[in-house]
Amino acid sequence: MTKLGINIDHxxxxxxxxxxxFPDPLKAAxxxxxxxxxxxxxHLREDRRHIQDEDVRRLKEALSVPxxxxxxxxxxxxxxxxxxxxxxxxxxxxxxxELTTEGGxxxxxxxxxxxxxxxxxxxxxxxxxxxxxxxAKTMSLAKDVGSDAVELHTGAxxxxxxxxxxxxxxxxxxxxxxAAEATRLGLIVNAGHGIDYDNVERLMECADFHEFNIGFAIxxxxxxVGLETAVREMKKKIARTLCAGS
Numbered sequence: 673m674t675k676l677g678i679n680i681d682h683x684x685x686x687x688x689x690x691x692x693x694f695p696d697p698l699k700a701a702x703x704x705x706x707x708x709x710x711x712x713x714x715h716l717r718e719d720r721r722h723i724q725d726e727d728v729r730r731l732k733e734a735l736s737v738p739x740x741x742x743x744x745x746x747x748x749x750x751x752x753x754x755x756x757x758x759x760x761x762x763x764x765x766x767x768x769x770e771l772t773t774e775g776g777x778x779x780x781x782x783x784x785x786x787x788x789x790x791x792x793x794x795x796x797x798x799x800x801x802x803x804x805x806x807x808a809k810t811m812s813l814a815k816d817v818g819s820d821a822v823e824l825h826t827g828a829x830x831x832x833x834x835x836x837x838x839x840x841x842x843x844x845x846x847x848x849x850x851a852a853e854a855t856r857l858g859l860i861v862n863a864g865h866g867i868d869y870d871n872v873e874r875l876m877e878c879a880d881f882h883e884f885n886i887g888f889a890i891x892x893x894x895x896x897v898g899l900e901t902a903v904r905e906m907k908k909k910i911a912r913t914l915c916a917g918s
Contacts (some may be wrong), residue, residue, distance in 0.1 A: 673883060673911065674876065674880070674881045674882065674910055675710035675711065675882060675883040676708075676709050676710050676711075676714065676883070676884055676886065676903070676906060676907055676910060677702050677709065677710060677711035677712065677713050677738075677740060677862075677864075677882070677883050677884065677885040677886070678683065678701075678704040678706065678709045678711070678712055678716065678731075678885075678886060678887065678890055678903060679712075679713040679715070679742075679864075679885055679886065679887025679888075680697050680700045680701050680713070680714060680887070680891070681714055681715050681722050681723055681887055682713060682722070682887060682891040682892075683695050683696075683697045683891060684714070684722035684724070684851050685698045685702040685721070685722040687722075688721065688722055697714065697723065697727050698727070698730050698731055698734055699811050699868055700899055701731055701734075702734070702898055703898070703899040703900050703903075704773050704822055704890075704900075704903050705735070705736060705737055706900050706905045706908075707899060707900035707901065707902070707903030707904050707907070708781065708903055708904055709737065709903050710735050710737060710738070710883065711738040711739070711759075711760075711883065711885075712731060712735055712737060712738075712739055712740065713739075713742060713762070713885050713887070714727065714731065714740075714741060714742065715738040715741075715742035715743070715764070715800055716728055716741060716742070716743055716749055716752065717744075717766060718744060718746055718748070718749065718766060722878055725752060728741065728752065728756055728758075729756055732744045732757070732758060732918040735807075735893065738759035738760060739758040739759050739760070740758060740760040740761070740762055740885070741753055741756070741761045741762070742757040742761070742762045742764050742803070743761055743762070743763060743764065744763070744765070745763060745782070745785055745786065745789045746766075746768035747829070748770070750789060750792055750793070753793060753798060753825050754792065754794070754795075754796040754798070757797060757798060758798060759792055759798075759799065759835070760798065760799050760800070760801060760821075761798055761799075761800050761801070762800075762801040762802070762823055763777060763786065763789065763790075763800065763801070763803065763887075764777065764800050765778070765803075765893070767815060769833075773809070775805060775825060776802075776803055776804035776824075776825040777802055777804050778804035778805060778812065779802070779804060779814060779817070780810075780811050780812040782792045783813065783816070783817055786802070786819075786886075787816075787817040790817055790818040790819060791818065794818065798901075798911060799821070799864060800819050800820055800821070800913070801820065801821035801822060801823050801860070802814050802817075802819045802821075802822050803820060803822075803823045803825060804821070804822055804824065804825065804863070805824075805825050805828075806824045806826075806828075806829075806843075806846040806847045806851075807827065807846065807848040807850060808846075808850045808852070808853040810850075811850060811853040811854040811857055811859065811912070812853075812857060814854070814857075814859060815857045815858070815859060819859065820859070820860060821859055821860035821862060821882070822850075822854050822859050822860075822861060822862070823862040823863060823864050824847055824850055824851065824862070824863045824864075824874065825864070825865050826847070826862065826864060826865050826866055826867055827865040827866045828843050828889075828894070829843040829844065829847060829866070829871070829875060830865070830866025830867065830871055831866070833870070833871040835846070835914045840874075844874070844875075844877065847863070847875070847878040847879065848858040848878040848879060850879060850882070850898065851879030852879065855879075855880075860881060860882045861879060861880075861882055862880055862881060862882055862883040862884070862885060863881050863883075863884055863885070864884065864885035864886065865873065867884055867885075867886045867889065867913075868886075868888075868889035869889060869905065869906065869909060870907070871894065872884065872886075872909060872910065872913070873909065873913045874900060876913050884910070886906065888901050890903060890906060893905065894910065
């Protein structure tokens with residue numbers, strides 16, 4: 673069954689809006705675990721706009737499910753990751769002015785830096801995923817720099833889903849071919865960005881994904897039904913789709 677990882681950054685965003693001590697990302701993470709999620713993700717950004725260093729340490733100590741740290745290839749963040757030792761790290765591009773991560777890594781532009789970062793993380797016993805665009809030709813580059821997994825950026829798919837037609841078919845084809853090539857190379861295939869309760873079913877037609885990482889849609893739904901219920905609803909949707917497909 674495709675696993676469900678929950679990104680709780682937006683809980684920290686709400687807290688930081690008022691510089692309060694609540695809502696607590698750790699309590700949010702524990703509610704997600706209670707709801708049945710298979711992992712927790714946070715992005716420790718260089719500007720610390722939401723998740724803080726202490727959040728990362730507290731989550732690592734308290735979680736009973738795998739902990740995934742999204743991060744740029746910054747020496748400071750690498751050092752924190754090596755100290756905290758999350759189950760996974762996911763290397764992502766990062767720009768100060770962006771609202772959210774806008775695209776995948778440019779693997780061609782920084783292979784040496786990525787390989788060095790991955791080696792440092794592996795030496796600390798941390799597995800590494802790369803957040804990349806769905807392009808079958810770049811999967812070999814992810815393998816070459818030593819990654820254990822890829823997380824396909826599904827933002828373009830999410831936008832195409834709203835428009836439908838040939839654009840959606842093209843995006844689904846890109847994801848399908850990329851996932852197939854990554855699997856052939858022995859990489860774990862995850863997906864994330866823009867996945868919600870409406871578009872997750874069509875996305876699952878593309879590949880046997882190992883995990884979806886979903887943040888905004890879950891937290892937004894939780895405003896009305898609570899985190900535990902929001903997680904359970906997504907888990908049920910994934911399970912129903914898998915059963916229908918089998």
